[in-house]
Amino acid sequence: KTIDHPAFPKIIDICIVDDEFYLVMDYIEGKSLDDILKDGIVSESTVLDWAEQLADGLNYLHSGNPVMLYMDCKPSNIIVGRDGKLKLVDLGSIYLKGIKAGGRISGTYGYASPEQIKGEIVDERSDIYAYGRTLKRMLMGGGSKSMKYKRSLKTMNKIIKKSTSKNPSRRYQSMGEILHTLQSRDTLYEKVMYILGGLISYSYKMLIGL
DSSP: OOOOOTTSOOEEEEEEETTEEEEEEOOOOSEEHHHHHHTOOOOHHHHHHHHHHHHHHHHHHHTSSSOEEOOOOOGGGEEEOTTSOEEEOOGGGOEETTSBOOSSOOSOTTTSOHHHHTTOBOOHHHHHHHHHHHHHHHHHTTSSSOOOOSSSHHHHHHHHHHHTOSSGGGSOSOHHHHHHHHHHHHHHHHHHHHHHHHHHHHHHHHHHTO
């Protein structure tokens, strides 16, 4: 019940029935990201917004005490509300850092990291792997090729490539690093556009003799 972040539903109660844990959570109205992506490719600005929301939510889990790992990040576990806000559902997949993922694998093939599938010790970098795979799916939409976005493609491909390395030591070491990369891109773009806007305005005034 300690999870309190816009990217997650509220946990109302925890029940134990026949030695099994059940979470009672808020009802989340919306459409799964998986269904949305099956309809086709979404806009560049939407993908960037979703990428940052998802990174922020996972970073929240990783910054807690104890550190929590989501362990099953994938489009079908993400609900998009009418307001465009993401919710990571299926909180029953969450693990505490430092335990083995062996036995019942909570992740999903195609999204789960190699170490998770092997039942080895997992950490934040396992969620980062799944995040990268999910981000790649966002860019692919319902097709097999990424949309050639104008200004975000280079940044997105960099994040995807580094996040999905088979070797955890070659991935981003924290979701905070990914957030910084995304936010730095926004800041740099805004600065460049501001400068270009000023130059265009100045050139126009010179042209008309003002």
